[in-house]
Amino acid sequence: MAQDLVDGLLIKARSHLPPPSEPLGKLSKRDRKGVAVIKLKNPPVNSLSLEVLTEFVISLEKLENDKTFRGVIVTSDCPGIFSAGLDLTEMCGKSQAHYAEFWRAVQELWLRLYLSNLVLIAAINGVSPAGGCLISLTCDYRVLADNPKYNIGLNETLLGVVAPSWFKDTLVNTVGHRTAERALQLGLLFPPAEALRVGMVDQVVPEDQVHSTALSVMAQWLAVPDHARQLTKSLMRKPTADRLVKQRDADIQYFLQFVSRDSIQKSLRMYLDKLRQKKG
Ligand SMILES: CC/C=C\C/C=C\C/C=C\C/C=C/C(=O)SCCNC(=O)CCNC(=O)[C@H](O)C(C)(C)COP(=O)(O)OP(=O)(O)OC[C@H]1O[C@@H](n2cnc3c(N)ncnc32)[C@H](O)[C@@H]1OP(=O)(O)O
Numbered sequence: 001m002a003q004d005l006v007d008g009l010l011i012k013a014r015s016h017l018p019p020p021s022e023p024l025g026k027l028s029k030r031d032r033k034g035v036a037v038i039k040l041k042n043p044p045v046n047s048l049s050l051e052v053l054t055e056f057v058i059s060l061e062k063l064e065n066d067k068t069f070r071g072v073i074v075t076s077d078c079p080g081i082f083s084a085g086l087d088l089t090e091m092c093g094k095s096q097a098h099y100a101e102f103w104r105a106v107q108e109l110w111l112r113l114y115l116s117n118l119v120l121i122a123a124i125n126g127v128s129p130a131g132g133c134l135i136s137l138t139c140d141y142r143v144l145a146d147n148p149k150y151n152i153g154l155n156e157t158l159l160g161v162v163a164p165s166w167f168k169d170t171l172v173n174t175v176g177h178r179t180a181e182r183a184l185q186l187g188l189l190f191p192p193a194e195a196l197r198v199g200m201v202d203q204v205v206p207e208d209q210v211h212s213t214a215l216s217v218m219a220q221w222l223a224v225p226d227h228a229r230q231l232t233k234s235l236m237r238k239p240t241a242d243r244l245v246k247q248r249d250a251d252i253q254y255f256l257q258f259v260s261r262d263s264i265q266k267s268l269r270m271y272l273d274k275l276r277q278k279k280g
Pocket residue numbers: 044045047081083084085086087088089127129130131132155156159161162163164165254255258259272275276277278279
C-alpha cells in the first residue's frame with residue numbers, strides 16, 4: 001500500500017502542544033522506504049510564526065542528516081488551509097530585534113528548503129497565499145487539490161508590502177518572468193486551473209487523491225540516482241540562493257527599515273483588522 005511508504009513528522013506550534021514532555025516535532029524512524037511527511041499544524045491557519053519557522057528548519061535538518069530519508073512530502077494538517085503565509089502578528093508592533101530574528105528565520109527556512117538534497121513534494125491541500133505559496137515553490141514538484149477555494153500565489157502587494165527579491169526569484173524560476181511580473185504586481189491568487197495553466201503547480205487532482213499522487217510522483221523522482229539529481233538541483237538553484245547568501249545581513253536591514261515604516265505598519269494592521277472583522 002502506498003501509505004506504507006510514508007513516515008510521519010508533525011510540525012506544531014508550541015502553544016498548541018499538549019504536555020511539555022512531548023517532543024515538538026515527532027520524527028519516527030519506522031519508515032523503510034525513506035519518505036517522510038511534514039504536516040504543518042499551527043491552527044487555525046498554519047501561519048508561519050517564528051516558532052513554526054524554527055521548528056520547520058530543525059525538522060528538515062534532522063531529515064537531511066538522517067540518511068534513511070530521501071524524500072519529504074510537505075502538506076498541511078489544517079483542513080482547507082495549506083498555510084496563510086508569514087504570521088502577520090510577527091511583523092506588527094514588535095521590536096527591531098524581533099523583526100531581525102523573524103526575518104533571519106524566514107531566510108533560513110527558504111535556504112534550507114530551496115537547497116535541500118531531499119526530494120521535496122508539496123501536497124497542497126488548501127489555500128496558500130504569500131509565504132504559504134513560497135514554501136510550495138521551494139519544493140521540486142507541486143500537487144494541488146482541485147477545490148476552487150484553494151487559491152495560490154504571492155499576494156504581498158495586496159497587503160501593501162513587497163515580495164522580497166528572493167521570493168520573486170523563486171517565482172520567476174517556476175513560472176517565467178512575464179507571468180511572475182504580472183502575478184507579483186497584481187498580487188494574484190490563482191485558482192487551481194489557472195495555477196496549473198501558468199505553471200505555478202505541476203498537477204491538479206481531486207482532493208482525496210493529493211496524498212497518493214504526491215507519493216506516486218515521489219517514487220518517480222526517487223528512481224533517479226540521488227547524486228545525479230542532487231547535483232542537477234544544485235546547478236539549477238544555487239545561483240539564486242547565493243544571491244541571498246551573499247547579502248543576508250543587508251537583506252535583514254532592508255526588511256527592518258521597510259517593516260518599521262509607519263505606513264507599512266499601518267497597512268499590516270489594517271489588513272489584520274480586516275481579517276479579524278470578517279467574522280463579526
Ligand atoms: C523589498 C522588500 C524587503 C523586505 C520586504 C518587506 C516586507 C515583506 C514581508 C513579507 C512578505 C509577506 C509574506 C506573507 O506571507 S504575508 C501573509 C499573507 N497572507 C495572507 O494574505 C493570508 C491572510 N489570511 C487569509 O486570507 C485567511 O485567513 C485564510 C484564507 C488563510 C483563511 O480564512 P479563514 O476564513 O479560514 O480564517 P480567518 O478567519 O481569515 O483567520 C482565522 C484567524 O487567523 C488570523 N490570520 C489569518 N492569516 C493570518 C496571518 N497570515 N498571520 C497572522 N494571523 C492570521 C486571522 O486574523 C484570524 O484571527 P482571529 O480573528 O484572531 O481568530
